[in-house]
Amino acid sequence: MKKSLALALSAVMSLSLLTACGTTDESSSSSPDKAASTASAAKSSESTSAETEETSDDVTEPTKKNVKLPKQSQTETEAVTDEEYSDDHEYREDNSYANPNDDVSDGERAMELMEKARSIPSDSDGFKIEDGILYGYDGVESELHIPDSVTRIESWAFKNDSSIVAVYIPSSVKSIGACVFDCADALRFVDIAEGLETIAGGSFSRCSSLRDINLPASLKSVGEPTFWADGDLTIHAPDGSYAEKLAKGSSDAKYSSEPAVYEPIDLKNVIRARQYEYGDFTEFTIPDNITSIEGSAFEYCEQLREITIPSNVKSIGSQAFSYCSGLKSVTIDGCTEIVGRAFEYCDSLETVRINEGCETIGASAFAYEPVLKEVWLPASIKKMDESAFEYYGDGCIFHVPSGSYAEKFMIKYNLNYDNNV
Numbered sequence: 001m002k003k004s005l006a007l008a009l010s011a012v013m014s015l016s017l018l019t020a021c022g023t024t025d026e027s028s029s030s031s032p033d034k035a036a037s038t039a040s041a042a043k044s045s046e047s048t049s050a051e052t053e054e055t056s057d058d059v060t061e062p063t064k065k066n067v068k069l070p071k072q073s074q075t076e077t078e079a080v081t082d083e084e085y086s087d088d089h090e091y092r093e094d095n096s097y098a099n100p101n102d103d104v105s106d107g108e109r110a111m112e113l114m115e116k117a118r119s120i121p122s123d124s125d126g127f128k129i130e131d132g133i134l135y136g137y138d139g140v141e142s143e144l145h146i147p148d149s150v151t152r153i154e155s156w157a158f159k160n161d162s163s164i165v166a167v168y169i170p171s172s173v174k175s176i177g178a179c180v181f182d183c184a185d186a187l188r189f190v191d192i193a194e195g196l197e198t199i200a201g202g203s204f205s206r207c208s209s210l211r212d213i214n215l216p217a218s219l220k221s222v223g224e225p226t227f228w229a230d231g232d233l234t235i236h237a238p239d240g241s242y243a244e245k246l247a248k249g250s251s252d253a254k255y256s257s258e259p260a261v262y263e264p265i266d267l268k269n270v271i272r273a274r275q276y277e278y279g280d281f282t283e284f285t286i287p288d289n290i291t292s293i294e295g296s297a298f299e300y301c302e303q304l305r306e307i308t309i310p311s312n313v314k315s316i317g318s319q320a321f322s323y324c325s326g327l328k329s330v331t332i333d334g335c336t337e338i339v340g341r342a343f344e345y346c347d348s349l350e351t352v353r354i355n356e357g358c359e360t361i362g363a364s365a366f367a368y369e370p371v372l373k374e375v376w377l378p379a380s381i382k383k384m385d386e387s388a389f390e391y392y393g394d395g396c397i398f399h400v401p402s403g404s405y406a407e408k409f410m411i412k413y414n415l416n417y418d419n420n421v
Helices: 003-020 034-052 082-086 107-119 242-248 405-412
Strands: 127-130 133-137 143-145 166-169 189-192 212-214 234-236 254-256 306-309 329-332 351-354 374-376 397-399
Touching: 107 133, 234 242, 242 254
Parallel strands: 143 166, 166 189, 189 212, 212 234, 234 254, 306 329, 329 351, 351 374, 374 397
Antiparallel strands: 127 133
């Protein structure tokens, strides 16, 4: 597949989600117009360029070398069928499923709900609740326990909130509206108790740090796109439930029948979601106390030229360094897990050196790197997604240890490699 086509598809999907989940939102915790203008303009520019140029004279055409896409068709897995959706959903014109009670593209409705949220006084914990409906939150807690007086979480209630890390939703809640947690980039864990029946489209889309969500057996209906472009997500749900079929039919999530348990993290030791997004610095030193870099932490840092991830960092979140267009060199010293899409679309990236200690590299972690020349991989690698490295320039070579998992990966997918490590 050509890069031009890939970029065009990416731009279309991103712009569709921006429309679906309301670009009119004024509650972004960072610059208020960045999602609607800067990110949209950047991806629009890529799409325009992709339509008008096949290749550049001085940039090698990216190549996908025998790497299979991770998405499975519904005929290959136990997917949720059209019949199971039909009672609670209708088709939109783009053939995606929509909950008829929640139009995720209704910008006027979004504005009405934001005005409604502003008019409701907060309770002592920061929740804006009226007649059992939760409209918003202006508190400061990173671990939220939704009050059991709530029966519905209204659309857009927590959209763009980059402070929430974990949320517990009680059995009293029967429905979750559209785009409720859309772009909540720090959100890592969601626990939903038995009782919930419907989740509208976009409710957990673009939650780049989301790792685990517990869904109940009572769940009957989920709108789309709900988990699009999330991080390395696992859906935990009872065997035989609608949620199990949802998870197994999704290309954006894994499935487990065992419920997840939240393990709190010390936020002092974390580079938070979006913390340095759009930064104009050319270099950055990661402090020795940092153990995790969350999703989108350095996204769109276009002036950043090189980055070294020290061994104290154990995980790098989804899109943590995506769209760092000036980034030329990445060195990772022992980070255990590099989540999918962590370094996606770094147009100037030439070298990647991953040292001993790294065990997992997720889907599209280093995808769409048109001038990538050399990659060093360690013997400690135990798992790499099929698409961990794809759409890169011709002539790129992987340096891997003889007999390692990485070498076997190279052989299986017919990638250019040597043992010069």
